[in-house]
Amino acid sequence: MRVVAIIQARMGSTRLPGKVLMDLGGQPVLVRVFERIRRAKTLDEIVVATSDLPADNPIAQLCFERGWRCFRGSAADVLDRYYRAALAARADVVVRITADCPLIDPDVVDLVVREFLKHRADYASDDNPRTFPRGLDAEVLTFSALERAWKEGKEAYQREHVTPFVYEHPELFSVISVHNDADYSQYRWTLDTVEDLELLHAVYEKLGNRDDFGWREVLALMEREPELAELNAHVVQKPLHQL
Secondary structure, three states: OOEEEEEEOOOOOOOOOOHHHOEEOOEEHHHHHHHHHOOOOOOOEEEEEEEOOHHHHHHHHHHHHHOOEEEEEOOOOHHHHHHHHHHHOOOOEEEEEEOOOOOOOHHHHHHHHHHHHHOOOOEEEOEOOEOOOEOOOOEEEEHHHHHHHHHHOOOHHHHHHOOHHHHOOOOOOOEEEOOOOOOOOOOEOOOOOHHHHHHHHHHHHHOOOOOOOOHHHHHHHHHHOOOOHHHOOOOOOOOOOOO
């Protein structure tokens, strides 16, 4: 069974344009994401899926320079981009990762993949309900579930966000949730605003600008220095159905 992580990346963020290539402790955000999930033991390959818009040429160029596999497809229809990227990579199982999560943890990715395989599910995630900090999000689904969503998902938000058609239809798919023992969902470790970037810079700096630390090290840092979490505590997550 071939497990392929697909990192969706674009330059055209509405709140923080170009965020995926912004510097974070000496490396672009996308490099931090890629290098962190590279350490996941359950993955056979990692693909960066960006759009075919000229604005996203820098992402494709970075992938070329790093020797990473890159797939380019529709800017608006991300579900189509994911499906075609998975098809090209011959994926049996797809792990959805977004490029705005530079604290993504390979152990959490492995946990979700292993639970998915253990339960022989069609879809698994660690964010419904959320118990991990936002920014450790991993979704895992079978290629067949992705293909059905690609064929039958008609709503604009289903095409933009890739997986809603699957988890909104538990009568069609076996859906499971992966939880942490304690609830840390109050923490926001994703990148969508200047305040988020300020927090992430602080975390990387305090952890030596390495990227081999785990999420529990970040949690311990937050608990030692609670003022860090205040940097972006007021940021409101963009609603799923808001395009």
